[in-house]
Each structure stands twice: as C-alpha cells, then as structure tokens.
Amino acid sequence: MDEQALKARLPDSVAARVQSIKLADGRATLVLDAAGLEAESRDGLESAVKQIIGEAEGVTEVRVAMVADKAPAPPPPKVPIIIAVGSGKGGVGKSTLTANLAVALFRMGRKVGVVDADVYGPSQPTILNNKGEKPEARDDKLVPVPSPHGIPLLSMGHLVEPGKALAWRGPMAGNAMAQLVDAHWGDTEVLLIDLPPGTGDVQLTMLSKFKPAGAVIVSTPQDLALIDAQRAANLFDSGKVPIIGLVENMSGYACPHCGEVSDPFGKGGVEAAADATGIPFLGRIPLALEIRAASDAGTPPAAGDGPEAEGFQIVAKRLSEWLDKAPATEAV
Numbered sequence: 001m002d003e004q005a006l007k008a009r010l011p012d013s014v015a016a017r018v019q020s021i022k023l024a025d026g027r028a029t030l031v032l033d034a035a036g037l038e039a040e041s042r043d044g045l046e047s048a049v050k051q052i053i054g055e056a057e058g059v060t061e062v063r064v065a066m067v068a069d070k071a072p073a074p075p076p077p078k079v080p081i082i083i084a085v086g087s088g089k090g091g092v093g094k095s096t097l098t099a100n101l102a103v104a105l106f107r108m109g110r111k112v113g114v115v116d117a118d119v120y121g122p123s124q125p126t127i128l129n130n131k132g133e134k135p136e137a138r139d140d141k142l143v144p145v146p147s148p149h150g151i152p153l154l155s156m157g158h159l160v161e162p163g164k165a166l167a168w169r170g171p172m173a174g175n176a177m178a179q180l181v182d183a184h185w186g187d188t189e190v191l192l193i194d195l196p197p198g199t200g201d202v203q204l205t206m207l208s209k210f211k212p213a214g215a216v217i218v219s220t221p222q223d224l225a226l227i228d229a230q231r232a233a234n235l236f237d238s239g240k241v242p243i244i245g246l247v248e249n250m251s252g253y254a255c256p257h258c259g260e261v262s263d264p265f266g267k268g269g270v271e272a273a274a275d276a277t278g279i280p281f282l283g284r285i286p287l288a289l290e291i292r293a294a295s296d297a298g299t300p301p302a303a304g305d306g307p308e309a310e311g312f313q314i315v316a317k318r319l320s321e322w323l324d325k326a327p328a329t330e331a332v
C-alpha cells in the first residue's frame with residue numbers, strides 16, 4: 001500500500017488536516033494540522049487516525065505529530081460581579097439581608113452565590129440551610145456548597161468548628177476570606193459577600209484583592225448604628241467602591257398580639273441619613289419575629305410569598321436594576 005492509498009482511508013475532514021504522510025518499513029508517520037482544536041478534539045483526532053491507519057495492510061506502527069501555528073486561546077475566566085454587604089456594627093441584620101437578597105435575586109432569574117466572610121460569626125449555613133456540609137476542593141480551590149434555595153455558598157462555618165475562628169488574627173481572617181471568594185463559582189453571575197461588621201482586616205483584604213463592583217450597607221434606624229454605617233460607607237468610598245445604597249432593617253415592629261406598629265429604634269432614620277449624604281435608599285425591612293424564626297429554621301422569607309418577603313423583594317429589585325447597569329468587575 002502506498003502513502004496516497006493510506007491517506008485515502010481517512011475521512012475527508014481528517015485527510016484535509018494531513019500535512020505529510022510517510023510509510024517506511026511498516027511505520028506510518030503522519031503530520032497533522034491541529035490548528036483551532038481544543039485538547040480533547042486533538043486527542044480524539046490522534047486516536048482515530050492511529051486506528052484507521054493502523055488497520056491498513058502492511059502497517060505495523062503509526063506515529064502522529066500534531067502541529068498548530070497558534071494554540072487556541074483559552075476562554076477568558078468568567079468573573080462574577082461582586083457585591084459587598086456591609087454594616088458598621090454587628091447584629092443589624094446584614095446576614096439576614098444577604099441571604100434573602102440572594103434568594104430574591106435568584107427568583108428573579110439571576111445566578112447568585114453567597115460568600116459568608118463573617119469569619120467570626122458565620123451564620124449563612126444556618127439561614128440558607130446547608131449547615132454541616134463540607135465544601136470539596138478541586139485544583140486547590142474550593143467548590144461552593146449548594147443550598148436548597150438555589151444559592152451556592154461558601155462560609156467559614158463550613159470549614160471550622162463554631163467559635164474556633166474567634167481567636168484568629170487579622171491576616172488569617174483575610175486569607176480565609178480570599179479562599180472563599182477565589183473559588184469555583186462556575187456560571188455564578190453575582191456574588192454577594194456577607195462581610196463581618198466594622199472596618200477590619202477582612203474588609204481591607206477584600207478591597208485590595210477583590211474590589212467589589214458595589215456595596216450595600218445595612219443599618220437599623222438607631223443614631224449610633226447610623227454613625228457606624230457612615231463609617232462603613234467611608235471605607236468603601238476610600239476604596240473607590242460605589243455604594244449602591246442603604247437598607248434600613250428592623251424598622252417598625254408590628255405587635256403579633258394587637259397589631260400595633262411601634263418603632264423600637266426610631267423610624268426613617270436611615271432614609272434621612274441616605275438623603276443627607278446623597279446615598280440611594282434601597283428600602284426598609286420591618287422587625288418581624290417571623291423573619292428571625294424563618295432564618296433560624298433555614299427557610300429565608302424571600303423564598304416564600306408571605307408578607308415578610310416583600311421588603312426583601314423591593315430591595316432586590318433595586319439591586320437588580322443597579323446590576324443591569326453595573327460596570328464590569330475587575331478580575332479576581
């Protein structure tokens with residue numbers, strides 16, 4: 001059998017890639033043009049050629065060399081848009097808001113993930129209901145843990161025993177946060193980061209390593225909480241992170257017995273502060289026992305259609321409008 005007859009055994013699409021073919025002493029040597037092929041297709045091409053040519057009479061060995069002028073450019077890694085959720089002080093409902101915003105955005109059709117960077121008091125595995133699960137690692141990066149509400153999550157709560165991270169010093173906490181963000185987020189479009197309260201190392205690491213596209217700040221209507229919220233806003237401002245807006249949590253309490261609405265922390269303070277500083281006001285979430293009970297039970301109100309879902313839906317809608325116009329996130 002001569003070389004042309006050997007080439008004729010190959011399908012046309014493969015034969016078109018043959019740059020040279022030689023047959024000597026039973027050994028067939030082919031040089032194939034592999035331009036534009038991904039690694040998997042190259043492997044497939046090589047084994048197909050080896051098989052077809054190897055079956056020809058008089059061929060005892062097949063050698064295939066692939067050449068390509070240019071390797072195909074790998075697709076650019078997809079980077080989710082990072083939104084930080086911060087507060088000046090603890091206990092104002094930042095974690096509750098983050099989880100419910102994620103769920104509300106998901107129900108609006110967005111692919112959302114959550115990073116629980118609150119290394120000192122991780123509560124997202126409880127709220128999003130995947131406590132006790134452990135993320136796997138692939139190629140030195142963590143794989144987010146799915147949750148029943150459609151939100152993949154990475155939390156320090158998945159990695160350390162409750163309370164263990166309390167003794168961590170700043171850089172350790174910052175590094176831990178970096179591992180949670182720089183993970184296999186797949187096709188996640190929006191990553192909400194639940195930050196620890198205040199303006200410490202985790203926040204600084206985040207600003208230097210993964211600059212968020214924007215920040216949402218949560219406050220209660222109390223004067224002191226507002227001053228702290230302003231401090232958090234200043235931190236984002238100085239890191240040139242646009243502040244998407246302020247959310248007032250625990251505003252107005254409806255008594256479950258008589259229905260009377262009272263304002264344990266004052267009313268409208270956050271909106272007034274937003275007006276005064278020119279920061280957009282995204283909405284208010286009432287203080288409701290159901291919100292607390294639902295969070296503890298791993299059923300965030302935004303996953304249902306009860307009255308407690310409404311405030312979260314309004315804030316999520318405003319955030320979604322902001323996302324439509326958001327600038328591209330800088331590479332992670």
Ligand SMILES: Nc1ncnc2c1ncn2[C@@H]1O[C@H](COP(=O)(O)OP(=O)(O)OP(=O)(O)O)[C@@H](O)[C@H]1O
Pocket residue numbers: 087089090091092093094095096097118121123196197249250251285286287288289290291292293295296
């Ligand atoms: N609107 C609300 N109505 C009733 N309870 C709420 C509301 N928002 C939050 N809570 C409850 O208040 C407590 C603190 O909320 P959360 O953990 O979300 O605050 P946080 O700001 O993230 O606190 P930390 O920073 O300390 O983790 C939780 O028990 C939560 O269920």
